[in-house]
Amino acid sequence: ARILRFEPPRRSDRAGWVRKLAEERGLTITPGAVRLLLERSQPDLRLLDQEIAKLALYGSPSTRIDEEAVRALVSDSREEEIFALTDALGSSRPGEVAGVLQSLLDAGREPTWLLYTLVSHWRRLLQARAVRDRGGTVAELQAKLTDHPFVVEKAFRQAADYSAAELDRGFHDLLRIEEQIKLGELDARLAVEGFILEQVLSTARGR
Template identity: 35%
Template sequence: MFYLFHGDDEYRRSLELATMKSKLGDQSAIDLNTTELSGSDLTLDQLIFACDSVPFLSDKRLVIVHGLAARLGRRKEAAEEEEDGEDVFLERLEDYLSNLPETARLVFVENRAIGKGNPIRKMVSAYDHGYEHEFVPLKGFQLSKWISQRVEEEGGKIDRDAVQLLANYVGNDLRLLDQEVGKLLTYVGQGRSISRDDVERLVSYVREASIFDLVDAVGTRNTKLALQLMEKLIDDGNHPLYILHMITRQIRILLQTRELKDKQTEPGDISALLGLHPYVVKKALAQTPNFAVTQLEELLHRLLDVDVAIKTGQMEPVLALELFLTEAGR
């Protein structure tokens, strides 16, 4: 059998692969009977060798190939002689898949959704022993349901508004959500349901989201809301210098993100280049239309002046922040 696992939901895709590996036996059997290959420079002989190898202490071998479908999908953009080589590869691959050994479980894995015209996807559809699973990120009710079920699986309980807050601010990154659920369950212990207050107190992305909202208010010239958010952050125990630092960090992220976006850089590449979590980049990209590059540069200069004024004792921290937010909203 052979499979195509594709789509943006890395967490559920990894769980499915882990389930397939577990069926091979214990860890030693898994190690002996699992081969992972990069499709970027894979030859058909390498693939055949891996799939034809006889399983050891198991009745199946698992061969996982990363990125081959994407590579073959780009073949039309290649030079003519390279295209001919890929066409030969495809012909031989199709012949081999029709006679794939019963002992082999071959999985083509892609980090993004693959179009219906992709040759690997076409092969999966053409054979009875081919299977496709697109891992589409969960949204809305499905995402909320997943959070609730994950908490229940771990023996906990969670309030509905806490579920909604997690979904809104952490998003559909299930791996990150799983980590945050674990922290929350450890924090509340047994017998108590996770509340909205617990999420606001413990989940780092929720705390950071308050900074996103504050910067949003600056970008839309909503000074009243910006000041209210600042007061809430202070009431929650955040030091004014911490708030200043987080605003500066966010403005700098916005400037860097805006510059890369203007160069047509993909969100995933922006995340890698800046060393930021995809959630942070997603929020920044949503904010960039509110700011011109010159405005972001000016805000950074003002923030530096505020930092110096506070640290040299020229201004009281809360007053300095209030003045900055008031001037930035003009």
């Protein structure tokens, strides 16, 4: 039996660990696939090894893992975290929102990462809302995006909770905040918390 020790890897070592885990299974993994797998997965060697095992089964009999395989099979943990936050926003329960946000920060998620991921998420919601408004389906949205089906389906459902105007306003608020942070005019954490608070208040007012 193969015994693995799953010590938490340092950030700079993670790509090497992924390649090593793949090699131990007789696989080769492209640099792009390594990058995408690390972006989409938690920095946990046990979980990474499970994902590589899943990718090995998916690609069999091929022993090569590429970006297409990772994109098809590995859901994006970052998006799951953001969906947890935006689901809480729609709950009209400020305490729940604060708890999810704090758990993300406690897990080491940088405020700038939260901001950039929220920008991407809001852009996806805008696309989903546009498809909904013209009577389209989740399959039509999937054809427009390269995201994992879980992400697309969740965005399609969440978009129903917002009007196009609300999403457009939130998206432009996020872009403005992003620019102000780059210029050093805003603290990233305070800016993200302020945006989340505004969304909570908007929900409480019945938008």
